[in-house]
Amino acid sequence: RTRVGVLALQGDVREHAALLSGLGADVVPVRRPGELSSVDGLVIPGGESSVIDKLSRTFGMQQPIRDAIEAGLPVYGTCAGLILLADTVLDGIEGQESFGGMDIDVRRNAFGRQTESFETELSVPALGQAPVRATFIRAPIVERVGADVEVLASLADGTVVAVEQGSLLGTSFHPEVDGETRFHERFLAKARAVADAGMR
Numbered sequence: 606r607t608r609v610g611v612l613a614l615q616g617d618v619r620e621h622a623a624l625l626s627g628l629g630a631d632v633v634p635v636r637r638p639g640e641l642s643s644v645d646g647l648v649i650p651g652g653e654s655s656v657i658d659k660l661s662r663t664f665g666m667q668q669p670i671r672d673a674i675e676a677g678l679p680v681y682g683t684c685a686g687l688i689l690l691a692d693t694v695l696d697g698i699e700g701q702e703s704f705g706g707m708d709i710d711v712r713r714n715a716f717g718r719q720t721e722s723f724e725t726e727l728s729v730p731a732l733g734q735a736p737v738r739a740t741f742i743r744a745p746i747v748e749r750v751g752a753d754v755e756v757l758a759s760l761a762d763g764t765v766v767a768v769e770q771g772s773l774l775g776t777s778f779h780p781e782v783d784g785e786t787r788f789h790e791r792f793l794a795k796a797r798a799v800a801d802a803g804m805r
């Protein structure tokens with residue numbers, strides 16, 4: 606069984622853990638460097654990116670996570686998790702940092718007060734024909750993607766909301782609240798490949 610972690614500093618950890626368990630993975634909450642080194646993949650949940658950032662530094666997790674990303678650990682970030690994977694965060698709070706790894710600029714809370722949250726259906730060709738039901742909650746958007754980044758989904762107006770770069774996957778929205786499993790399956794496939802190859 607593939608052993609994956611959910612970064613459990615803040616956010617909707619339980620929803621991700623339940624979904625991943627349902628897909629047959631061994632799931633561990635990750636709060637310490639030792640727990641991080643025991644997994645073949647990591648989910649960074651939605652929540653508040655500035656809080657997860659601060660706690661990761663308090664718990665001595667920022668550098669271990671950066672090192673793991675550099676070493677090729679598959680990571681899937683949703684919403685706040687996507688913000689934490691971005692090399693550049695726009696509209697972060699004073700002093701906010703990210704783990705980085707994806708060559709993207711992400712803007713926090715990009716939909717503003719009028720539309721704090723909404724649902725829509727997205728076409729995500731990489732995941733097959735059936736549309737993805739997507740829930741956005743104080744969601745970020747991807748404002749710039751680097752040359753090595755693949756856009757997996759955009760809104761009708763072209764706003765980029767799902768991206769992939771090598772072992773890293775990120776969505777502005779929360780598939781885990783809609784019972785949408787295909788992003789997590791895609792992440793687990795990456796984790797399995799890394800485990801099988803003994804890459805880590």
Ligand code: GLN
Pocket residue numbers: 650651652653654655683684685686688713714742743744745
């Ligand atoms: N607005 C949040 C942030 O900056 C993200 C919201 C979410 O994860 N649902 O981190």
